[in-house]
Structure formats: structure tokens, C-alpha cells
Amino acid sequence: MRQPVLNDRTIRSLIASDNMRELCALMLYEVYAKGAYTNLILRQADAASGQSNVSLRTLRAMLYGTVTYTYTSDFIVKHLARRDVSELEVMPATLIRMGCWQILFSTGIPAFAAVSETVKIADKYCPQAKGLVNAILRRVAGAADEDKDPGNYRPDVACSLKNEIYGIFKRDYGKERALAIGKAFLRTPGLTIRYDPHKISQDELANRLMGESFTVHKGSFLPEILSVEAGIGIENSGAYKDGLFFVQNEAAALASHIASPKKGDRILDCCAAPGGKTTHLAELTGGEADILAVDSSPSRLRLLEDNLIRLGIGCVRTITGDATDMSGINGQFDIVIADCPCSGLGIIGRKPDIRLNMTYDKIESLADIQMKILSEAASKVKAGGTLIYCTCTINKDENERRVSDFLEHNSNFAPVSIMPFLPHDIIMDEGRVNDCMNGYITLLPDTDLCDGFFIARMERKD
Numbered sequence: 001m002r003q004p005v006l007n008d009r010t011i012r013s014l015i016a017s018d019n020m021r022e023l024c025a026l027m028l029y030e031v032y033a034k035g036a037y038t039n040l041i042l043r044q045a046d047a048a049s050g051q052s053n054v055s056l057r058t059l060r061a062m063l064y065g066t067v068t069y070t071y072t073s074d075f076i077v078k079h080l081a082r083r084d085v086s087e088l089e090v091m092p093a094t095l096i097r098m099g100c101w102q103i104l105f106s107t108g109i110p111a112f113a114a115v116s117e118t119v120k121i122a123d124k125y126c127p128q129a130k131g132l133v134n135a136i137l138r139r140v141a142g143a144a145d146e147d148k149d150p151g152n153y154r155p156d157v158a159c160s161l162k163n164e165i166y167g168i169f170k171r172d173y174g175k176e177r178a179l180a181i182g183k184a185f186l187r188t189p190g191l192t193i194r195y196d197p198h199k200i201s202q203d204e205l206a207n208r209l210m211g212e213s214f215t216v217h218k219g220s221f222l223p224e225i226l227s228v229e230a231g232i233g234i235e236n237s238g239a240y241k242d243g244l245f246f247v248q249n250e251a252a253a254l255a256s257h258i259a260s261p262k263k264g265d266r267i268l269d270c271c272a273a274p275g276g277k278t279t280h281l282a283e284l285t286g287g288e289a290d291i292l293a294v295d296s297s298p299s300r301l302r303l304l305e306d307n308l309i310r311l312g313i314g315c316v317r318t319i320t321g322d323a324t325d326m327s328g329i330n331g332q333f334d335i336v337i338a339d340c341p342c343s344g345l346g347i348i349g350r351k352p353d354i355r356l357n358m359t360y361d362k363i364e365s366l367a368d369i370q371m372k373i374l375s376e377a378a379s380k381v382k383a384g385g386t387l388i389y390c391t392c393t394i395n396k397d398e399n400e401r402r403v404s405d406f407l408e409h410n411s412n413f414a415p416v417s418i419m420p421f422l423p424h425d426i427i428m429d430e431g432r433v434n435d436c437m438n439g440y441i442t443l444l445p446d447t448d449l450c451d452g453f454f455i456a457r458m459e460r461k462d
Contacts, residue, residue, distance in 0.1 A: 002125045004029045004091065006041070011048040015056070024062045025091075025098055025121050031067060032097075033090040037353055038067055046233065056233075061188075066101040067352040068186065072150045072160040073100035080147060081139045083132075092129035095122050099137040104148055111141040155179050159186065164360045165345065172396045177446075181394070184446035189349040190227045191234060192450070193245040194253050194276075196283040196311075197224055200244050208239050220449045221425040222257070225250045243310045248276040251346070251443040251453035255337070255390045256280040258421045258441075258455050263288040265334040270323040270377050273300030275307045277337055282313045291316045292333075294323060324372040332382030340370045342391040342398050346452025349445060363395060370398060374406050378413060378460070387413060387458045394442060394452035403440065403456045413458045415439025421457075 006026045014023040023045070030036035042060055066073075074085045077096060085093045095118050102114035115137045122133040140148070150158045155175075156166035159182025169178035195205050206216040206226060214237070219225030226245075234240060234247060253276070261267060261281050269278045272293035282291055295301045298320050308316055321328065323338070343363045344354045374389055381387050389406075391398055407413060417437045422428075427447055428436075435441055440456035 004125055006030055008044070008048040011045050015045070015048075020059045020062065021098070021117050022121050022124075024059055024066070025094060025118075025125070027059075027063055028066055028094045028098055029091060031353065031356075032094050035357070037351075038063055039351065046236075062098065062101065062106075064188075064352055065105055066098045068355065069101055069105055069160045070097055070356060071162055072157055073097050073104065075153065075157045076100065076104065076148065076150070077136055077140060079153075080143050081136045083136060088132075089126065089129065091126040092122065092133055095126070095133050096136050099133070100140055103137065103141050104150075115141055155182065159183060161185075161348075161355060162359075165355075165358060168345070168360075168363075168395050168397075172394070180446040181444055181452070184444070185349040185452075187349065187445075189445075189451075190449075191229070192219055192225050192227050192248065192250045192253075193234070194222075194224055194248045194280060195226065195245040198283070198286060202226065205239065205244055208244070209237065212237050212239065219250050221423045221427075222250055222253055223423070225253060241310070243312055246276060246279055246307065246311065248280070249347075249350075249451045249453070251448065251450040252276055252390075252392070253280060254423075254426075254441075254443065254453070255339070255388060255455045256284055257423070258418050258457050259335050259337060259386060259388045260421050261285050261289055261335055265289045266331070267291045268329070268333040268336045268377070268380050269293045270326070270336065270338050270373060271295060271340060272318075272337075273297060273304045275304035277339060278304060278316055279307060279311055279313055281335075281337075282315050283311075285315075287313060287315045289315055292329070293318045294321045294326065294329070296320065296322050324369065324376060326376045326380060329380060331380075333380050333385060334382060335386045335388065336377045336381050337388045337390070338374050338377035339390050340373050342366060342370065342393040343395055345393040345395050346443075346445075346454070347392045350451065363398070366398065367402070370402055371406065374402070375410075378406070378410055381413075381460045383460055383462045385460050387460065388455065389458070390453065390455045392451060392453055394444060394454065399442065399454040399456075400440065403458070407458070412461050414461060416457055416459050418455070418457050 004026050027041045030041055077085050085096055099114050099118035102109045103111050119134045122130040146152055156163045161182055169181055209216050215229040217227040219227055256277050261284050263285050267281055267289055272278045273295040278293045293316055301318055301320055305318055343358050348354045378387055416439050419436050443450055443453045
């Protein structure tokens with residue numbers, strides 16, 4: 001077997017020859033064999049190529065699509081070809097999954113081309129498995145349409161989610177809603193950006209981005225959010241370099257509105273990097289708040305500091321620190337934000353690696369960390385102050401039940417209605433109104449057209 005090598009030289013060579021399949025195969029090998037993150041290796045490709053073009057968008061679709069549909073592809077191969085892909089060596093398994101995505105889910109790639117071109121890559125990197133890759137892909141390509149339709153199998157297969165993860169959705173939201181949520185996570189997620197209306201108007205920013213060949217639409221519910229069709233090159237835009245916006249999902253941006261900061265507030269943002277909420281809080285207060293941003297990762301904190309410089313924000317101090325022990329931070333704060341590490345089940349549409357790596361046991365192991373951070377954050381809230389707990393998951397064990405456990409052991413905190421802080425355009429129904437009256441909201445991709453996200457507001461009693 002020829003050892004796959006992914007470096008800048010290889011990336012540039014394959015892009016120059018427009019060999020996106022081979023480049024995708026090498027990237028997927030990094031994901032499956034070494035646990036690489038799809039977004040980081042795509043960023044590496046973007047940087048190595050020095051441009052964002054149609055070929056790179058094709059690469060992005062194939063890479064994200066293959067990882068997203070790994071569970072479904074493996075199931076269908078086992079059903080049709082009686083082979084367990086997960087038991088094969090990594091490179092043949094990678095090529096089978098990549099070929100299956102092209103056959104089953106791509107609308108622009110003929111099945112014969114998907115098979116033949118993938119087999120060529122097998123001949124180069126794993127010639128001993130070339131016949132197996134060819135046989136399996138031909139079996140899938142030649143199957144009846146109903147056998148290739150994921151919708152004809154179990155809901156977890158249709159949503160390409162491991163049964164233990166899909167089971168959480170079903171437990172928390174019921175059978176029908178779980179299926180709707182799971183399918184919504186399969187849609188290509190939109191990229192949203194947040195701008196500061198004090199710096200530039202929506203029309204001015206939209207016109208500038210459209211002048212750079214981006215397609216721009218209004219956000220779903222927040223006025224300072226724009227949805228941008230940008231491939232993977234938004235950070236190469238002049239508007240980005242000029243500090244006119246921050247790339248942030250609309251769901252996460254809602255947390256800062258629910259915090260409702262005022263000029264003069266003293267604010268603590270735990271687990272702050274790369275700075276979405278930190279910078280938003282600064283903008284909402286016109287740069288007239290005293291904000292302390294804490295993160296345990298020096299490298300991620302540097303990203304936050306770079307964003308502060310790029311956006312021209314000067315009211316934020318940063319320190320490296322562990323949010324599970326903030327005894328070294330003195331004083332009390334008007335607002336404390338605890339955006340805790342979580343399972344990430346609300347962002348699997350944008351980070352498909354979570355589909356591969358997250359397990360129920362890993363989720364259970366996060367409970368202690370979340371409670372420690374929440375308790376530490378609470379200790380920094382002054383009397384009458386606000387504590388915001390948020391996660392990018394839709395698992396109620398990490399959300400509603402975590403807040404309930406916290407309140408049970410912290411009688412000096414109480415949930416407060418978040419209705420006054422919600423934008424007019426957000427979708428409301430009876431269940432959501434009841435949740436919001438009780439101090440929290442869960443955003444979901446099937447109805448809110450954003451990431452899955454949970455936000456709770458609590459206040460410390462005098």
C-alpha cells in the first residue's frame with residue numbers, strides 16, 4: 001500500500017491538475033485514520049491554493065458529504081454487498097465511502113464515473129484492494145433505486161446518525177420531530193455573519209459582499225445577521241479583512257441578546273475563544289463595557305485577540321484560565337456567560353466529524369465539567385446579576401436537565417423569562433413560549449434554520 005501523504009505541495013499539485021477526487025481521498029484518510037477535523041484540512045487546502053474556486057467548492061461538497069453520510073453508506077454497503085466497511089483497512093474503506101457518496105447522494109456525478117475514477121485511486125494507493133473497491137461500488141451502483149434510497153431504511157439510517165445519537169433525539173423530541181431534526185442536519189448549512197450596525201449598514205455591507213461575488217440574504221430572526229453563500233473563501237474577502245463582520249451562527253448570536261448587556265456593565269465570558277459572544281457583547285454596548293474573556297487554550301485565545309484587533313474592539317481584556325477553577329479572578333460581574341463544552345449535537349450539520357466521534361459515553365463524561373464550569377461561573381455573578389448558560393447541543397441532559405440540577409443546588413439563583421429579549425421574527429409556539437417564560441430557549445434546525453443551540457438566563461437573588 002502506498003502511504004497517503006497530505007501536505008501543501010500535494011494539495012497544490014492536485015488542485016493544479018483539478019484532481020479533486022484524489023485530494024478528497026487523501027483528506028478523508030486524514031479524517032478516518034488520524035481524527036483530523038474536516039474544517040481544518042479544508043482551511044489548509046484553501047490556504048495552500050491561495051484562492052476559492054469552483055473546484056474547491058466541489059471538494060468541500062465531496063468531503064463534507066462523505067463524512068456526513070458515513071453511517072448511511074456503511075449500512076447500505078452492508079445491506080447490498082454483505083461487507084462491513086468499518087472492518088476494512090482505512091484506505092479501501094475511505095474510497096468505498098467516497099464512491100458511495102458520489103453514487104448515492106451526488107446529483108452531478110454519473111455512477112460509472114464515480115466507480116471508475118475511485119478505482120483508479122485505489123490502484124494507486126491500495127492496489128491489493130482494488131478489486132474489492134470495484135466490486136462493492138459496482139454492486140451499489142447497480143442496485144435498484146429503492147435499495148439506494150436511505151429513506152426506505154430505519155430513521156437513524158435515513159438521518160445518517162449512529163443509533164445511540166439518534167436515540168437521544170427520539171427520547172427528547174419524539175419520533176416525528178426527531179426525524180425532522182435529523183433530516184434538517186443533512187441540509188447544507190448556510191454561513192451567517194454578524195456585523196456591527198454602528199460601523200456599517202446592512203445594505204452597505206451586502207453591496208460590498210455582492211461586489212466580491214458573494215450571494216447575500218437577510219438572516220432568519222436577528223437584524224445584524226446576514227446569510228452568505230461563500231464557499232470556503234469568506235475570510236479572504238476585503239470586507240472581512242477590514243473588520244466589518246464576524247463569522248457567527250445566528251443561534252449563537254442570540255445568546256448575547258438574551259444576556260442584554262448595558263453600557264458600563266462588568267462582563268465575564270468563560271470559554272470565550274474564538275470570541276463570537278465576546279465581540280458581540282462589546283458591539284451591543286458600543287464598546288462601553290468592561291469585558292474579561294477567559295479561555296484555557298492559549299492558541300484559541302490568540303484567535304480571539306486577533307479578532308479584537310481586526311474588529312477594532314478595545315474594551316476586552318483576555319486571560320488564559322481554566323473555567324472549572326476561576327478562583328484567581330477577583331470581583332463580581334453584572335453578566336457571566338458560561339458557554340460550556342458539550343457534545344456538539346446542534347452543530348453536526350457544519351461539523352460532520354461529530355457524527356463519527358461522539359458517543360453516549362463521551363456525552364456522559366461531560367456532565368461533571370459542565371456543572372463545574374456553571375458553578376464557577378455562578379460564583380462570579382454579583383447580587384442581582386445575570387448568569388447565561390448555553391451550549392451548541394440539543395441534548396436535554398446537557399441543557400434543561402443541567403440547568404434544573406444547578407438550580408436545585410443553588411437556591412440563590414432563579415430562572416427569569418427571556419421573552420423581553422427575543423427578536424420579533426423568531427418563531428414562537430405554545431411550547432416555546434412556555435420554555436421562554438421559564439428562562440430558556442432551544443433553537444432547532446428544522447424550524448429556526450440555524451444551528452441547534454440552547455440558551456438559559458438565570459439571575460442571582462439579592
